Amino acid sequence: MISNLIDKKDIDLEKILNMYVGHNGSLIPILQATQEIYGYLPKEAMKKIANFLKLPYSEVYGVATFYAQFRLQPRGKHIIRVCSGTACHVRGGDNILKLIEEELGIKSGETTADLRFTIEPVACLGACGLAPVVMIDEQTFGRVTKDKISKLLDQFQ
Ligand code: FES
Structure with a gap:
């Protein structure tokens, strides 16, 4: 059950990334959409985003930690x-x-x-x-x- 949920979220992330093909400077909206999906920004998702945008992971991580709106840990129920x-x-x-x-x-x-x-x-x-x-x-x-x-x-x- 949990793995199904994770799979669905991963698929949703793929869909989000596909929406941003060819858009430069879309890191923040992608991070926002990703947080909507997972409730926070999992490391694996940030790695995928870095790959997709051809950015170093450290840059994605840096932006995610800079803005207070982003959470790097899951939230409780x-x-x-x-x-x-x-x-x-x-x-x-x-x-x-x-x-x-x-x-x-x-x-x-x-x-x-x-x-x-x-x-x-x-x-x-x-x-x-x-x-x-x-x-x-x-x-x-x-x-x-x-x-x-x-x-x-x-x-x-
Ligand atoms: S100070 Fe206003 S609700 Fe606590």
Whole structure:
């Protein structure tokens, strides 16, 4: 099943590359389309792109690491955003982030080994009255306390 998915993504990448035959300077749009397919930029995909564009791999890698929009690691099934805006900071948001990091054994910006969660840094989530605020996928949780964290995470399998 997983290999079928990977194969399909590889085929999609081939299609994308074919769309750019003869287009110079198309590295960034190709990287964007590739990230759409895989959710990040796998090394093998970047090698294919380098081959296709006749560029050194180091140049493709360099561009991928330069722009914040590109991810070199897969993202988790669930994205956790812990607000680091002023209101949340004042009400202990940093501590909530630290506790979530400890609970999952990863740092902000990282993904758990089982690909269940990714923690992404974020500024104000626009719900300052509910500080400290945590967003998991599309759901927003306000007035998060230390005691609520485990239960909160358990909801997302
Ligand atoms: S500062 Fe956290 S929601 Fe605005």
